[in-house]
Amino acid sequence: MKQLPTTKLKDHNSFSVAANCQRLFVLEHLQDLAQLTQTPLHKPMMLGAGTNILFATDYPGDIILNRLQGRQIIDATDKHAYVRIQAGNNWHESVIWILEQGLSGIENLALIPGTVGAAPIQNIGAYGVELSDTLELVEAWDRKHMRAVMLKANDCQLSYRDSIFRQQADRFWILNITLKLSRKPRLRLGYSGLKQKLDSMGIANPLPGDVAAAVCSLRREKLPDPTLLPNVGSFFKNPIIDNTHLQQLLQNYPELPHWGQGDASSKISAAWLIEKCGYKGYRKGAAGISDQHALILVNHGSASGIDLWKLAKEIQNAVQLEFKLSLQAEPRIIHSS
Ligand SMILES: Cc1cc2nc3c(=O)[nH]c(=O)nc-3n(C[C@H](O)[C@H](O)[C@H](O)COP(=O)(O)OP(=O)(O)OC[C@H]3O[C@@H](n4cnc5c(N)ncnc54)[C@H](O)[C@@H]3O)c2cc1C
Structure with a gap:
């Protein structure tokens, strides 16, 4: 250390x-x-x-x-391989390494920035796949009981952009994760635009590496590169509301994008709500909203953290006023009040 x-x-x-x-x-x-x-x-x-x-x-x-490094296949059966990855590895490089081992399951999560250890914190997800689909174990240092613990995925309370690690922030230091990956490809191509992208690439029978390439291409088209235009990806979570509430909203806004959750609730598009309030491409000093994607707050250069936080609150207020919905921030916010 x-x-x-x-x-x-x-x-x-x-x-x-x-x-x-x-x-x-x-x-x-x-x-x-x-x-x-x-x-x-x-x-x-x-x-x-x-x-x-x-x-x-x-x-x-x-x-x-x-910055803990190291990745290894620790076990394998006919169908699966178990891969342990230390927390400090870059996530995307680990996705590529897994593909190079002939394994699949996380190719839809290619190009998500950040480290492996942070992946369980908000149960990262993209293009129809979440970390919880393959996560097997998390090894962490439990600061409450001052000992190393091995948590099964079921004990991590993983849900949409949430987990026990988020709910009990700073209790667990994640040291490594173990993923259960498929030795035979089980592709998830249902997410809007993915199949079309593969078609446009001339790929009719994709391999996991092709799916990762298509995801990377889609992400590069849609998301501002944080090294060129600093951002943290989606700033707000998509609200999940009950279906009665959804029906009321659809009466006034029939075009509101929504996705059923398989129970009595639906997820609705936070980007649509923000765009409808007129904030896509908006700029206040150096703090702004991407003109590519209404969910992404961007720093045009000299914005301070408080400038960005004030803009986020302004957007939350506008959405609350227009739709009576409260937007929750996705990233962790360090603030004084
Ligand atoms: C352009 C862009 C696109 C993005 N797209 C997506 C996306 O598609 N899907 C998605 O889910 N996310 C996305 N994100 C968000 C982000 O990439 C992920 O949340 C990622 O997992 C964060 O990793 P990190 O190492 O940067 O975490 P950090 O920002 O360093 O930390 C985030 C939180 O995790 C905690 N933490 C980090 N590491 C550990 C550890 N080892 N042990 C305990 N706590 C820890 C921190 O204390 C903090 O609370 C995107 C971000 C950007 C900039």
């Missing part, structure tokens, strides 16, 4: 906002965990690549960057 000679977080958040913490540590080797857990820390927070966090203020505590 090493302490960095800086407390600056600008290079450690994809909004690229200036913020400080009290002390900044890096965890690169598992054998340093013991030293880390014995060091007196103040409000410690583990951070991956900072692609799902907004520092609206400084962080009033210590931050530990998880």
